[in-house]
Amino acid sequence: MRFPLALSLKITRHIVKHKLRRTPKFAMVLQLEPLHTCNLTCTGCGRIREYSTSLKDMVPLEQCLAAAAECDAPMVSVCGGEPLIYPKIEELVAGLRAQGRIIYICTNGVFMRKKMREYLAAHYQPSFEPQLQRLVSEELVTEKEAAQIRASDAAARSKITIAPSKWMYWNVHVDGLEYTHDLIVEREGVFKECVAAIRMAKILGYQVATNTTVYKESDVQELEDMFKFLSWLEVDGHTISPGYDYDAAKKDMVKRLGKDPTEFFLTRDLTRQKFKDIQRWGEMFTIFGTPVYQEFLAGKRELTCTAWAIPTYNVKGWKAPCYLMTDGHYPSYAEMLGQVAWEKYGVVNGVARDPRCENCMVHCGYDPSGALGTNYQAGDNWKNFKYNFWPKPAPFARGGEVIAFNGVSVGKGHLAEAKAAVNRELAGAKSAFARGGNALDSSSPTAPSSGGGCASGTGSGTSARDELLAKIRSDDKTISS
Numbered sequence: 001m002r003f004p005l006a007l008s009l010k011i012t013r014h015i016v017k018h019k020l021r022r023t024p025k026f027a028m029v030l031q032l033e034p035l036h037t038c039n040l041t042c043t044g045c046g047r048i049r050e051y052s053t054s055l056k057d058m059v060p061l062e063q064c065l066a067a068a069a070e071c072d073a074p075m076v077s078v079c080g081g082e083p084l085i086y087p088k089i090e091e092l093v094a095g096l097r098a099q100g101r102i103i104y105i106c107t108n109g110v111f112m113r114k115k116m117r118e119y120l121a122a123h124y125q126p127s128f129e130p131q132l133q134r135l136v137s138e139e140l141v142t143e144k145e146a147a148q149i150r151a152s153d154a155a156a157r158s159k160i161t162i163a164p165s166k167w168m169y170w171n172v173h174v175d176g177l178e179y180t181h182d183l184i185v186e187r188e189g190v191f192k193e194c195v196a197a198i199r200m201a202k203i204l205g206y207q208v209a210t211n212t213t214v215y216k217e218s219d220v221q222e223l224e225d226m227f228k229f230l231s232w233l234e235v236d237g238h239t240i241s242p243g244y245d246y247d248a249a250k251k252d253m254v255k256r257l258g259k260d261p262t263e264f265f266l267t268r269d270l271t272r273q274k275f276k277d278i279q280r281w282g283e284m285f286t287i288f289g290t291p292v293y294q295e296f297l298a299g300k301r302e303l304t305c306t307a308w309a310i311p312t313y314n315v316k317g318w319k320a321p322c323y324l325m326t327d328g329h330y331p332s333y334a335e336m337l338g339q340v341a342w343e344k345y346g347v348v349n350g351v352a353r354d355p356r357c358e359n360c361m362v363h364c365g366y367d368p369s370g371a372l373g374t375n376y377q378a379g380d381n382w383k384n385f386k387y388n389f390w391p392k393p394a395p396f397a398r399g400g401e402v403i404a405f406n407g408v409s410v411g412k413g414h415l416a417e418a419k420a421a422v423n424r425e426l427a428g429a430k431s432a433f434a435r436g437g438n439a440l441d442s443s444s445p446t447a448p449s450s451g452g453g454c455a456s457g458t459g460s461g462t463s464a465r466d467e468l469l470a471k472i473r474s475d476d477k478t479i480s481s
């Protein structure tokens, strides 16, 4: 099975319950963004641009848990920003588990090893030794870190940590092999760190998924090689979605990178070209989702957008109409469902009801459509059932032959172009690029310095902000070690 049985049954029960009750709209996956701060500045990321004035704000823990309880989605994707920067991420994961939810932590991977060392330190006992020694021998943990884990004190032992669970996935952002990924995340070394974090997670028994966004410059053969490599690393599943041309990301691309957005984002036709092999990939690799959505991506059928099934909750409330596009924020999921004119969005029979939807085929708008049967065709249910309940594809045995570490992007890609653009257009301005060549300044979050402290309006306090900044600083040490 692509998913552990208990998880598949939970999702199936949720759909059947609402179908029997004839609930017109209900949530399948909550995209929970407890904060938008990030330690990276990926090209094409709409989040850190759209919410650039509230990057230091955070949703209080209780509010996050209340949002999950209100929409009652069986799955919660904790994203952001970088969710591992959220000061109460461990409590959030524990609280969501207590509610019985399936949890995805959508991370860029940079802080994962630190979080897993904290788990080891909190739970260390002699029976951990074989795993710990393997981590040291594979250089995923240093001798010094292993000694610290063995000698963990009461404070480390009492810490709430993120433990392996069949109900939780690390969902690591990987957009290609080393060169491409580091180019897109605008920072060298991130791909290597992701791979190290994935290997460590698998040794410790965590479930790991990856999520990939496909852009115009993504190479189809490289994507297949990436899946081969990740499959060989025994990653448990993958999501893949076409890049959407957010307004905020488009503006950023013009202003900061000096690039034409049409060179980067996919049109519908281009999406279909890039995803022409998606069904074959679905047979070869553990790609999550439904074959119906894959047929849509490959251009073999149309679907109607069901963005209400993957709602987004963040510092401003329930974001409507979807994860990508913002026409408003609502105080509750119920109000959002009731007040948004859903019939004005999406593409129906090839005609965009809103021009901004024209090129959108993203999974958060259309993957639930495949599961919910909104454009049902005979055999769809069986197809979806078979895809998800049949044995999953075996790890790709020759994935280790893929040349995954194919060179860092420094000086060759978006970052170099960004530096040139910044130097040309924003001479003297305090931008991350102008400060000294790193995509991330080690003493500051990626947020512009405007916009108040991270406690504003959230009740999180100065200590939360200090902790957040300290984590970002330690990121630099982690990645350079």
Ligand code: SF4
Pocket (backbone or CB within 6 Å): 038, 039, 040, 041, 042, 045, 046, 047, 048, 080, 081, 082, 107, 108, 173, 185
């Ligand atoms: S890791 Fe990249 S895509 Fe994810 S929130 Fe940070 S900048 Fe955006």
Ligand code: SF4
Pocket (backbone or CB within 6 Å): 305, 306, 307, 321, 322, 323, 324, 325, 345, 346, 347, 356, 357, 360, 361, 362, 364, 365, 366
């Ligand atoms: S089609 Fe895409 S952009 Fe439009 S509402 Fe649906 S998910 Fe959002």
